[in-house]
Amino acid sequence: MYRFLLTPRWWGINVFVLLAIPFCVFMGTWQLSRFEGRVQDHRAATEQAASDRHEAARPLATQLPVDKSTSGRRVSASGRYGKQLLVPGRELDGKHGFYVLTLLRTDSGKALPVVRGWLPGTADAAKAPAPPAGEVTVTGALQASESPGDNGVSAQSGLPAGQTAAISSASLVNLVPYRLYDAWVTLDKADAGMKAVPATAPDDTGLDLKAFQNLGYTGEWFVFAGFVVFMWFRLLRREVEYQRDAALGLVPEEEPRVEVSSG
Incomplete structure (x- = not known):
């Protein structure tokens, strides 16, 4: 009953499924790692900001150029x-x-x-x-x-x-x-009655919209992987039902085409 899996059509379907599932899992895992990296950067930036407030000031020249570690x-x-x-x-x-x-x-x-x-x-x-x-x-x-x-x-x-x-x-x-x-x-202390402006976290170290986009993309890729598996089983079930109905003679035969000749 499952010999149809060896037909060229099903070879193509199976190859697509075997390639699509690992690709979706890989992309979902990669997006998840991007989110986890942003969470780690946010945690590190928060801890650094807390420690920086208690550290002695350093000469400007020693902290340039500005990057995630010096911001x-x-x-x-x-x-x-x-x-x-x-x-x-x-x-x-x-x-x-x-x-x-x-x-x-x-x-x-x-x-x-x-x-x-x-x-x-x-x-x-x-x-x-x-x-x-x-x-x-x-x-x-x-x-x-x-x-x-x-x-x-x-x-x-x-x-x-x-x-x-x-x-x-x-x-x-x-x-x-x-x-x-x-x-x-x-x-640190504003001049002449003004309010001090707090330091901001370095770019790409906060739990901003980009971070949650990575998390959303993670879910999407895993959903795509599940959808591919679902569609493969659905096509398989339909094909099995078709083959069973054909074996019982329940599939109507196609009517022969009638060619009309001119003249």
Whole structure:
């Protein structure tokens, strides 16, 4: 009864099933490993952020370039404050406001963007306190340059003079006359009545939408594998029933075709 499994049609079906199931299982396992990796990164970033708050600040130069292992680390840098900019559209504690960003000109010849604090309301240069004069040493959490769309960073363009949407060397290079570090620092303690801006986790280390997409894709691939098995058994059952009915003579014979000749 099962000789039909050796026909070319069923050879093709069987080969497809034998290839599809391992592929679906492999892809589901891979997506699951991506999710587990993001969970591990999130756990490591959380533990690092907790330990960084209690560690002594390290020289800025020793923590560059910024990566997952150095993002959030406490660093120190010395220099003189220069040009000041505002970063509008930033929330803190559920309130709308803006960052006060000041460029710290260091002895290296480069300027370090420093977020001195956050203020509520609409970005207004008159509200932002002037930076301290003279030589200063700043201490805060090291952060990687932002990209529009990440962590609520606005992609807005055409901002008024003295404002920037993202804190990144690419965005600031045309706004300030200094060479820039590809990093920025948010102060441990904000200046002049402003609120300190907490450090953010490095990219791809949080349990964000991407992480749960990986988990969703995991389920989809395993469902596909189960669907392939289900359809194979369903086709097999239909074929067995057809062969049984044919053996009992219950399958109607096809009527012979009648050819009509012209002329």
